[in-house]
Amino acid sequence: MIAENQKLVTIRRDERERTCIVCPIGCRLTIDVNDDRTLSVSGNRCKRGKEYAEEEFRDPRRTVTATCAIRGAAVARLPVRSSAGVPVDAIAGFLARVYELRLDAPVSRATVLLSDVDGSGVDLVATATMERVDAEQEEDDG
């Protein structure tokens, strides 16, 4: 099911209307491409809005968070994240790699699980520490 629906994980990127997320006001930004391929941004109340719009237009990226299958830990899933923003067009491929992984406890937080995923320069990193849970071992000692 995941594989058949990966196509749905396509982030829109060609619209010219954006909502600025730099601050809570949420200016409605309009982006126009000039003849010299520079961008004109309107609707922003401050210069941070313009920077945001340009970045979103030229190279939109998102931090990706997900979980990986893990054996031998107290729970079945290890939370993970991308070490930096993943280009939006590469997110589906990035997730596919995440879901292929089968890890074994223990894993420490900040461990690089995959490096330079598909040549993107972005790593996959564990965001939690998971001890190995053996039978008859109890978790607390209060």
Added chain:
Amino acid sequence: MDSVRVAIIGAGVSGAAIARRLSEYDLSVALIEKEADVSFGTSKANSGIIHGGFHHNTKYLKARLEVQGAGMYPQLHRELGFPYRRCGIVVAAFTPEEMTAVEHLYRQGVDNDSAGIELCGADRIHGLEPKLHSDVIGGLYAPAGGIIEPYRFVFALVENAEQNGVRVLRGFDVCDATFSGDAFTVTSGDGRSIRADFVVNAAGLHADEVSARFGAESFTIHPRKGEYHLLDRRTAACPDRVVFPVPTSVSKGMLVIPTVEGTVLLGPTADAVDAKDDVDTDGSRLGEIVTSAQRLIPSVSAKDIITSFAGLRPALDDGDFLIRESSAVPRLIQVAGIQSPGLTAAPAVAELVKDLLKEAGCELTERRSFTRTLAPVRRSRLLDDEELHDAWRADPDAGEAVCRCETVTRDEVRAAIAAGHTTLDGIKFYSRAGAGRCQGAFCTPRLIQIVCEETGRSATEVTKRGPGSELLVDRLPGTPDTPAVRTGTTRPTRSRTTPNAGADRRVDAIVIGGGAAGLAAASEIAQAGFHALVVDREPALGGILRQCIHNGFGLQEFEEELTGPEYAERYVEEADQHRIDRVTSTTALAIRGAAADAPTDAQGFITTLLSKRRGVAHVRSRAVVLAMGSRERNRGSIQIPGSRPAGVMTAGAAQRLINIEGMIPGKRTVIVGSGDIGLIMARRMKLIGADVEAVIEIQPVPSGINRNIVQCLDDFGIPLYLGHVVTAIHGSRRVNGVTVAPIENGVPRTDRSFQIDCDTVLLSVGLIPENELSRELGVRLHTQTNGPIVDASLMTSVPGVFAGGNVLHIHDLVDYVAEESRRCGRAVAAYLNGDAATAQVPIAAGSNVRYVVPGSVRVGATSTHYLRSMIAKVGAKVEVTVDGEVVQTAREHHVQPSEMISVEIDGTSLQPDASVEVSIR
């Protein structure tokens, strides 16, 4: 093919009572039920009343059986131990005309031999039921009436019948019946067959269809719907007795019913419907129920509703029961039209059917070894500490609280499964797990896991109420088949032989909850040199952050963007550095203050803890920090009408199922509410390969922050319907869609409603501070925040009890939770040091301010306060006035209700009698 002497079709209360009665004889009996469990039809959704014998005229069979049946309950209760209380019934009259009608009922009751029935004047009736409306001028009292839990009664009957040899066939849908060689052959849709010499048709709503399958007489069952609200146990409106209005020509009216579990039932309505599976609730009818209940008992409040449901009465044209041998098919006994008072009459119906079978030629010889009594079902919630500890010694699972609202322990859930109840509804009816105020948001993932462990099923096979109502649709890649992977935590430990008396401990401060709030407070307490103990119900510290795997946390506090688990681990590591004591997998059952006259070394608080490792243990502390966080508002809180299928859950429950358990709860989702949790879950559903059809928000503006609107919805092209409301949920077993209507002038425009197909509805409709422990401790709560009222040092109305984080008021950022809780921890340390309390001045919430926390400012100091705006505005001002004069103005770039505002209030030159107000302009 199996062969029995008597087959009973339908395992509702009639069929179950008949089966149990017949099990007293030397006879082979089969009890056949088409649903996944017994009592899943009319018997699961009704008023649960043992009637008083005054509502019906003696000319009706049902009147005679009602009185006879009611008289049999006390003995059945002694034998089978189901919950039953003979609390009596009052009928309340408001006018002289109504009193005339009441006198009529009284005479009917006398004719029916209703024991102890009396007429009451105003003084008598208000004495019997003090919560009645003051306008009530008199009425009727029937002391023989009472209340039971109908499904628990059916379960007890069936269990006892099974003990005495009755075979129960669940999921057996009679689709064919033939007669040959002087026996009936009854065949189910799945091909199973059974032969029987006699058949009892107790098929409830479907009795007419079953009669037709046997070629017997034709009659029509008309389903008549009754809708109910269920109120939380903590409602102020729980009456001592069942309260009826004066009946009308069509119905007994809508009642206020105290249940044996301490909750309150309001209803029922009475509406003829076409379909025998139409148990949808209707928004307007649900409103009427509250109004009419408030007429009887004014303290009824819609705020206490935890769920709403509907049941169907199987009515015949003449309104009476039909109980006789079929005129067309000998040896077929018809038991049809068993509507109210069918529950009351059930034992008498069984008696009558036994006689009819005998007349029809079924010889009845009493068994030599009839087991008349059933071992009582243990209820952890009703045990005192010592009894619960003993239960844990016998079975360590009694130390694991699975359902926290109802304090249901794991052994109770196992007992339900062992008794044949393997659906979540069946487990709920048997054990009450999931029946409380959170309606399963907390325990559903745990219950699924226990069903898997006990039955060997995979998680995707576990249902709400039988095939078609599966709770989960798939697993994430790599998640094992059954969720039972925690080998280390499910086995008992040796320490259960340790006597409890020695387990009592003494600490300076106990911190209830090991999320961000509890850990931040505990770290400050430890840093000041005091001994803090953190208690958490989960196996790992970190609280809800552990399931919030997304990024966006910590920008304020750490100035970097962390995910929830990373943020949690920073706090756990800080707690480790301070060597803070902690007990995990442990539930705090109660906190109580020591007696005021206790010796100095026994003063403070005693907290009762329950764990699988230690059973019941007590911790004595000088101070308590409430850091329990919050729970999600659910469907009952916002009252979405419609059906009650699998696939409706809170966003947080879905988040846990996905991120911790690795399950996929649905493939096509509609999200109700645009709060941040809902938006985050919209993106999460997309990233695990599911569709998100829409987010529906009742307000004209989104509740979540812009970044989440953009990155969770816009990025994926998910439509956000602002100013829209879900007016109905559809689907009988699993959700198949919702109806959505736009809001205009504050009301839904049903003429412009539309439908969205989906298999999952996630609710993200707000959080409620989790204050059950606080309430029982006597802490006063704030009507706006639903959290404790605290002074400038975050101390509650009970000296020595402090609160911080979401238990106090709902925060939008965990950084604020941590900041506030650090302040709380420092205040606890000052309290433990015996620092003298300084004078404080209350702060009033002025224009456009919903609340200010803490609601007092210390004289001679500057303090931090959080407030919530009621308005959205760019370029706002936060003004502090003292005695009407503006003394402080802070400019806010932008305010909106969903974002908390932090202000420093300077109290250095305050007079102790000053009047302080904070406003937003």
